[in-house]
Amino acid sequence: MKLSFPHPIIILVGFVLLAGLSSYFIQSGSYDRVLDLETGREIIVSGSFHTVEDHNASLYEIALSIPEGFILGADIVVLILLIGGAFYVVEKTGALQVGIEALIYRFRSRQYLLLYIIGIVFAFCGSTIAMQEEIIAMAPVLVILAKKINYDIRSIIALALGSALVGASFSPFNPFGSLLSQNIAELDFAEGLAYRLVFLAMAIFIWCSYHIKYGKMKTAVSEVYELKAVKISLQHAVILFLTFSGVAVMAWGIIYRDWDYNQMSALFFVVGFSCGLIGKLGLNGTARVYTAGFSEMIFAGVIVGLARSVYLILQNTASVDPMIQAMFEPLERMPIQLAAVGLYLSQAIIHIPVPSTSGQAVLTTPLAVPLMDLLGISRQIAVLTYQYACGLMDLMTPTNGGMMAVLAAAGIKYNHWISYIWKSWLLLMGLGLISVLIALIWFG
Template sequence: MKKFPNAIVIILSVILFAWILTFIIPQGSYERTLNETTELTSVVPDSYQQEELPHLSVFDLLLAIPKGIVGRADLVVLILLLGGCFYLIEKTGALQQGLNQLIVILAGKESLALVIISLLFITGGFTIGLQEEIIAMTPILLLFGRSIGYNANTIVSSSLGSAIVGSSFSPFNPFGVVIAQKEAGLELLSGYEFRLIVLAIASLVWIFYILQYSRKNRIEKSVQKIVTEKLSFRNKLILMLLAITFSIVTYGLISLNWGYNEMSACFFVLALTCGCIAGFSLNKTTEIYIGGFKEMVFAALIIGLANGVSVILKEGMIIDTIVYGLFGPLQHLPPALSAVLMMVSHSILHFPMPSTSGHAILTMPILSPLSDLIGLSRQICVLAYQYGAIMMDLIVPTNGATMAVIALAGTNYKNWLKFIVKPVLIMMGIGALAILIAVQIGYS
């Protein structure tokens, strides 16, 4: 039996397929306007027109690969710097000693550990849209999981999966809900009460599913020497600084409009500081830090390559045609059916448009007036985007973060799909039910 393609081969295949589609799908585009105040580019509704332009050449196909990596340069840098930071902290012994303490404390309470991990990442998802940052944490999470008898699927679903569930059902995800509401002309964070209720239900179901799966798929606990002495002062200080840095980054993302570069700077400083606290020389600190880069290069490359798909579809002038074809027919259907199919259409569109914020900016200006025409509130239009698009981050091979995490976990994409499709469909079922209830109660 042939070995299933790895993440890079899959993404390169998708890039090739996207290029072939540019010869099949008619070219076309919407007009766009730039808001000089917010610096956001919006799509003008009802402005779609087909165009006849030269098709992308084979050389354009090849150029999409470096262009995709350059286009995600800030995220690639974050993955390298954050990964190097965690690698250096691991070499100080602080993470191992802290991990040993956790294993001792949680002995016989493995299910509680899984619930805590899931809740932490759900919180990270619904507050700051945590996703790519999990890549650097994955090796440590997997080590912890093996030490308490959980396989890779359990750990990835309780970390990355929980974060994406939190992001999808969030009342105020800054990269999802806030941008979508802004583009839909809604008051920011309006309608959060209904979203909070649905988030609570979805989170409980998700955690219950993970617990059920983990009980049926336990693995033998990895044998390792458990050092039970108390944390040293140096290691306590290092772990405390790690927690403080995450708190600062969270505040910056929510309140200071920070991006990946600001996060990268914070973790770069943290790494150098922790090296000094551990007693490493500056030479040794930087050498270990660079060693951490090597661990993350594969994941960073996947992130950049995945962006190549969007480059092809945009330069091939077919992404707007896909949007037009998916959402145009909905205006002829009953409101409740239109709302659910809008969610499904968002799920399909997320394959070629895996950027959460980019997806919202592209579709909301088109769908908001369409919702008015159908008789749906714009809040429901945003719900359809949330529940349909963001949940697909766990499935679409164009999502670099997911592909990088499962690659680090040693799981191929085929096996990951077999595991994750069922819980994602359950979550989307909850989303569809919430949308139908929203239509019935006149949620706006």
């Protein structure tokens, strides 16, 4: 019998089982936590680690964590379904197809420019609002674009999702990453801003250039698309305007009104139905197409729920804090360069069981800051090692439900994604490490 690479659901169920099994080898422990009045989050008290009554996950608890993971991620699952349904309606009106064809024709002699624009726009969204789950619904558009310009769909997803994650990783103003970590480390936002911006620009340029160069399909496509001028009708123009206005309003709401997933879901529910009616699908027709969109996106929702289950088990068995303590404590006895490298690698590994970037900032920054003080180096190193390693791991780890959901929506197998992405990922991991080592000198 020929062995095949495990299905994404099997991979994540395996991680759920592994998380439960690890509780039998990890002594439960915890750090004391205090409320940070500025951020409204609980942060760890350095040096407060202590063991607690050992809790090993039973088979019953492991099984129960799966539905509980779905409940824990219910707001994201609802967002995936409602935004996914809305974009499916927009696609069925024909507006997306026409819009993409018009865009491709507009850049017919400057295709590289189009791809750079896509990468930069998504990198900007990642840098400012940490866009990730919102890209799930855009997968059908990206699939169409890839076919039209004869590019590997993985490269187009890399230019969209990947650029957003790279932007979030290297950004000095990501509110869920670097800004949060800087706040906990009691660092001024302006300190090191120019330094971070230089490496942000380098990372985006390297990432986009790599995938634009290597993403072009080497074989001829079976279906040849003739480039011709496309006229966008008033009906399609209104639908496209509503759709992208919805994206703009969503960004505004996140930045200025502190919107959560529920407001975003409500917004796109309205946008989806409005576009269906404008596209003359009718009330019943719009409802049928919307529910068909649910069926297209439900797999992505399942992936998110299972990813949440992994962290839930580790949290319930008090295994997360001992893992962090075991990784950070040996760094105190190392030379500063090795300690910086060790911290960088530790932050990358920690992101597998702790897939939340903001959660990892709250968990690790309070521990990394005293370590930097003890070694006599800038606290900026604590923030840089966290933001680069944590952000870039979002491109690889299967416990990142958002990334796995985008791949599922685009029809990309996880192993195919990894086989394509690993070289460019190593390039940026290397760039991040170079930035950390230079920062040892730059920040004194």
